[in-house]
Structure formats: structure tokens, C-alpha cells
Amino acid sequence: MPILRDWRLTFDQAQFMQEYGHTFVRILRRPGMPEVFDATFREIAELAEPAVIWESFPVQEMRHEAVILAGGQRIGNGPVTTVMGGASHLAIGVCTVGAAVSDRIHEHKEAGEVVRSMLLDQLGTLAVGQLSQRFYDWLKTDATSRGLHISTYLSPGESEWSVRDQAVIFDLLDATQIGVSLTESLLMKPIKSLSLMAGIGSQPMGVPGTTHCDYCTMGDRCPFHGKHAGI
Amino acid sequence: MANELAMAMADLDEEKVQALVKAGLAGGVDPSALLNECREGMTLIGQRFETGEYYLSDLIMAGEIFKTAAADLAAQGGSSGPTKGKVVMGTVKGDIHDIGKDIVVTMLRGANYEVTDLGVDVPPAKFIEAVKETGAPVLGMSGLLTISFDPMKETVAALQAAGLRGRVKVMIGGGPVSEQVREYVGADALGVDAQAAVALAGQWLAA
Ligand code: B12
Numbered sequence: 001m002p003i004l005r006d007w008r009l010t011f012d013q014a015q016f017m018q019e020y021g022h023t024f025v026r027i028l029r030r031p032g033m034p035e036v037f038d039a040t041f042r043e044i045a046e047l048a049e050p051a052v053i054w055e056s057f058p059v060q061e062m063r064h065e066a067v068i069l070a071g072g073q074r075i076g077n078g079p080v081t082t083v084m085g086g087a088s089h090l091a092i093g094v095c096t097v098g099a100a101v102s103d104r105i106h107e108h109k110e111a112g113e114v115v116r117s118m119l120l121d122q123l124g125t126l127a128v129g130q131l132s133q134r135f136y137d138w139l140k141t142d143a144t145s146r147g148l149h150i151s152t153y154l155s156p157g158e159s160e161w162s163v164r165d166q167a168v169i170f171d172l173l174d175a176t177q178i179g180v181s182l183t184e185s186l187l188m189k190p191i192k193s194l195s196l197m198a199g200i201g202s203q204p205m206g207v208p209g210t211t212h213c214d215y216c217t218m219g220d221r222c223p224f225h226g227k228h229a230g231i
Numbered sequence: 232m233a234n235e236l237a238m239a240m241a242d243l244d245e246e247k248v249q250a251l252v253k254a255g256l257a258g259g260v261d262p263s264a265l266l267n268e269c270r271e272g273m274t275l276i277g278q279r280f281e282t283g284e285y286y287l288s289d290l291i292m293a294g295e296i297f298k299t300a301a302a303d304l305a306a307q308g309g310s311s312g313p314t315k316g317k318v319v320m321g322t323v324k325g326d327i328h329d330i331g332k333d334i335v336v337t338m339l340r341g342a343n344y345e346v347t348d349l350g351v352d353v354p355p356a357k358f359i360e361a362v363k364e365t366g367a368p369v370l371g372m373s374g375l376l377t378i379s380f381d382p383m384k385e386t387v388a389a390l391q392a393a394g395l396r397g398r399v400k401v402m403i404g405g406g407p408v409s410e411q412v413r414e415y416v417g418a419d420a421l422g423v424d425a426q427a428a429v430a431l432a433g434q435w436l437a438a
């Protein structure tokens with residue numbers, strides 16, 4: 001089961017401020033805040049330990065309501081067959097930026113460093129978003145180099161594809177090898193983790209130009225719509 | 232001076248808040264009146280967040296400014312008198328998302344509610360225990376996962392079983408919570424943001 005650790009995530013403060021600076025205008029006027037921002041950017045770069053565990057699973061049958069893998073496992077409802085219909089394989093992965101980030105967020109909060117805790121939390125979220133996008137791009141390059149196509153990716157729980165399939169994913173992948181486990185309530189620990197799946201096949205799949213956000217139940221209510229990935 | 236402090240608070244003008252508090256105290260203004268001004272400012276901040284003018288970082292900053300001002304005023308004997316009432320809050324069992332819940336707690340406290348924050352991953356029994364202990368007539372549950380809806384429902388059922396449902400109003404919130412979820416859970420109301428939580432508490436505790 002391949003494990004990929006060699007990710008160089010970028011934490012470009014200038015780019016971040018370009019994208020999100022408008023949400024921090026007032027707080028940055030507080031004395032000492034620019035220094036807190038600088039320190040937190042250094043902190044995320046130090047603490048993030050990006051890792052991905054993944055595998056490509058051959059598809060046995062694509063039913064309307066679910067995909068049956070060659071090993072007999074059923075995975076994917078909701079938009080999965082619409083997005084990945086025609087795939088010969090499903091690439092399934094779990095991405096994490098590790099426990100140190102979450103631990104530090106908690107420590108800052110406990111110490112009353114609320115601004116630092118909030119900012120590191122946000123940077124941790126962006127980091128795992130960036131990692132999942134990088135992983136997807138890597139899958140795409142790999143598929144293309146073999147003359148294959150890749151669908152857009154989906155994550156269980158974000159669309160009508162039930163979060164209950166997290167249990168299936170964790171049966172298929174031994175994510176403990178990258179330090180990620182699934183709680184009884186299907187929450188991944190450490191929290192800054194994401195699971196995703198994409199179809200690989202000889203023909204294009206799904207609706208061109210759509211992303212996981214287009215299938216998400218939050219829709220326009222989500223302030224992060226289309227922005228999960230990357231700093 | 233009166234409205235100026237609330238406005239400075241609402242504008243997150245920390246220096247001005249501090250200066251006005253200092254000048255007010257030096258001028259013999261009742262510290263309790265100054266504290267209430269700050270609370271008014273917090274309410275305005277909640278409204279600005281609701282309309283999208285303010286962001287998460289602004290709420291956090293507001294909490295910090297308020298905390299400092301309130302501590303200074305309390306040291307001078309300032310008090311807002313009795314609180315507007317008690318609220319028990321927590322993120323339900325199985326869920327550890329706390330950012331949204333923390334904002335709700337900050338805004339409720341800013342609006343002068345006495346909040347018992349039970350933290351995250353709170354089982355129904357713990358909610359019931361806290362409601363009994365504090366006598367709070369309002370219970371708020373936060374949850375960001377669809378899987379959180381069952382523990383919310385179980386908590387409402389446990390309130391019922393403990394004979395408390397009649398005197399405790401229940402509000403729920405968190406990203407994916409909707410009117411259908413509210414119905415499923417059996418809560419009295421759903422709140423889309425922290426301001427809604429303050430408004431609901433106000434409505435119920437004034438009644
Ligand atoms: C950022 C984010 C993440 C981050 C981590 C978040 C964190 N805490 O560290 C990352 C990228 C890691 C992530 C991962 C995942 N996520 Co996510 N994530 C979000 C997102 C986009 C924002 C959450 C957030 O921080 N909101 C900001 C706070 C301020 O908002 P809030 O909590 O909702 O609180 C406000 C209001 O709701 C209200 N409120 C809150 N509580 C209460 C209580 C009361 C009483 C009242 C009145 C009001 C109230 O007031 C607050 C202030 O205004 C949400 C979608 C969304 N827009 O909500 C999905 C969301 C929570 N994620 C979701 C999912 C599915 C996942 C994953 C399972 C995806 C996957 N397969 O990998 C993973 C799980 C991670 C894990 N560890 O298990 C789903 C969960 C739904 C479900 N089906 O269960 C959501 C809702 C998206 C969706 N499409 O539905 N996620």
C-alpha cells in the first residue's frame with residue numbers, strides 16, 4: 001500500500017494575505033499581531049507532516065447506487081457513480097498533515113492564545129486542503145502518463161455520498177501507517193485529515209469542469225466554497 | 232460618552248475602548264454602566280458578523296478586547312447586575328469541532344448570559360447533569376457532522392426522560408444543521424450563527 005510523504009507544501013504568507021487578508025484587516029492593526037502571524041506561518045511550516053496513504057482498487061461492477069470493487073467491497077452512493085461512472089479503477093486515499101498541528105492548536109487555546117490557535121487552525125485546514133489537491137494532481141499526472149483519464153475527486157460526507165463510507169475506506173486502507181485512525185463516530189484523528197476517491201479509466205468521466213464543491217450539500221452556504229485547496 | 236464606548240467596541244477600536252473606559256472611571260461614571268456599554272458593542276459586533284461585514288478573526292478580537300475591558304471594570308466594582316440567564320452549551324458526542332461552538336459561547340457571554348461550556352464530545356448524560364446542576368432553562372448543542380444528529384436527538388430524549396423537557400428550551404446549530412434536522416432531533420429552534428443563538432436565548436429568557 002503506497003505511502004507518500006515527500007510533499008513540499010507551500011505556506012506563502014503574501015499569497016495567503018492576498019486571498020484572505022480582507023478577513024484579518026482589523027485584527028492585524030492590534031499591536032503585536034503581525035508578529036503573531038509571522039510566527040504562526042513559521043509554526044505551520046515546522047509542524048505539518050504531510051502524508052498520504054493510498055491504493056488503486058479494480059472495479060468489478062458499477063451499479064447505479066454503488067460501486068462493487070473486485071474484492072467484493074461496496075463503496076460510494078450519492079453522486080459517486082455519476083462522477084466516476086466508466087472507471088476501471090478507483091484511487092482511494094487518506095491525507096493528513098499530522099497530529100502535531102492539532103496538538104499545538106489545542107495548546108494555544110488552553111494557554112489563552114486564541115488568535116494564534118484560530119490562525120493555526122485555519123492554516124492547518126488549508127494545508128490539508130492543499131495536500132489533497134497536490135495528491136489529486138499527482139494521481140492525474142500518473143494517469144495521464146499511462147494514457148488514462150481521471151474523474152474529479154469526492155470525499156465521503158461532503159455530498160450525498162454518505163460519511164458512513166469512511167468505515168469502508170478505513171477497511172481498505174491501513175491509515176494507522178500514517179498515524180490516522182477513525183473514531184466510532186467516523187471522525188478521523190488527527191482532525192486535519194481528509195479522505196478522497198477518484199475514478200481512473202480509459203475514457204473521460206463525469207461532467208467536465210466540475211469539482212467536489214459542485215456536489216457538496218453545503219453549496220453556497222459554505223464560505224469556503226471552491227477554496228478548500230491550497231494557500 | 233455613552234454611545235461612544237459601545238461604538239468603539241463595535242468598531243473594534245481597542246485603544247479607544249481602553250481610553251474611554253479609563254476616562255469614564257476617572258470621571259466617576261459607574262463601572263457597571265460602562266460594562267453594559269461594552270456589552271451593547273458586542274451585540275453590534277454579532278450583528279456585523281451576521282451581515283458578513285465582520286469575520287471570524289473579528290469575533291475573536293472582540294472577545295479579547297471585551298475580556299480586558301470587563302476585567303478592568305470588574306476590578307473597579309463594575310458588574311452588569313444579575314446575568315440575563317443561564318445557558319448550557321456543548322458540542323455533542325462523537326464530534327470535536329469547537330470553533331463554531333466557541334464563537335456562540337463568546338457572543339452569549341458578551342451579551343451577559345451565564346454560559347456553562349461543556350466542551351466537545353459531550354454525551355447526553357453530561358448535558359442533563361449540567362442542566363440539572365445549573366438549573367439552566369436553555370440548552371445549546373453544536374454539531375458539524377450528520378452523525379451528530381443522533382446524539383442531539385438522544386439528548387432531547389434524555390431531557391424528556393428526566394422530566395426536564397418542559398422547562399428547557401433546546402437550540403441546535405453547526406454547518407449542516409437544517410430545519411429537517413431540527414425536526415428530526417426534536418429541538419425547539421435552530422440557529423444559523425452566534426447572533427441567532429443570542430436572539431433565541433433573549434426570546435426564551437425574556438418570556
Ligand atoms: C473546515 C472544514 C474541514 C477541515 C477541518 C475543520 C476543523 N475543525 O479543523 C478539514 C478540511 C480537515 C475537514 C475535513 C473533513 N470534513 Co469538513 N468541513 C469544514 C467546513 C468547510 C467548515 C467548518 C468550520 O470550521 N466552520 C466555521 C465555523 C465558525 O462554523 P460553524 O461551526 O458552522 O459554526 C457557526 C454556525 O453553524 C453556528 N453554530 C455552531 N454551533 C452552534 C450551536 C448553536 C446552539 C447555535 C444556535 C448556532 C451554532 O454559529 C457558528 C458561528 O457563526 C465544513 C462546511 C461548513 N461550511 O460548515 C465542512 C464539514 C464539517 N466537513 C464535512 C466532512 C464530510 C468532512 C470530512 C469527513 C471529509 C472527508 N471525507 O475527508 C473530513 C473529516 C475530517 C475528520 N477529521 O474526520 C461535512 C460534514 C457533514 C457530514 N456529512 O457529516 C461538512 C459540514 C461539509 C459538508 N459538505 O457537509 N473539514
Ligand code: SF4
Pocket residue numbers: 158212213216217218219222223224225226227228
Ligand atoms: S462547498 Fe465547502 S464544505 Fe463543501 S466541499 Fe466545498 S469547501 Fe468543502
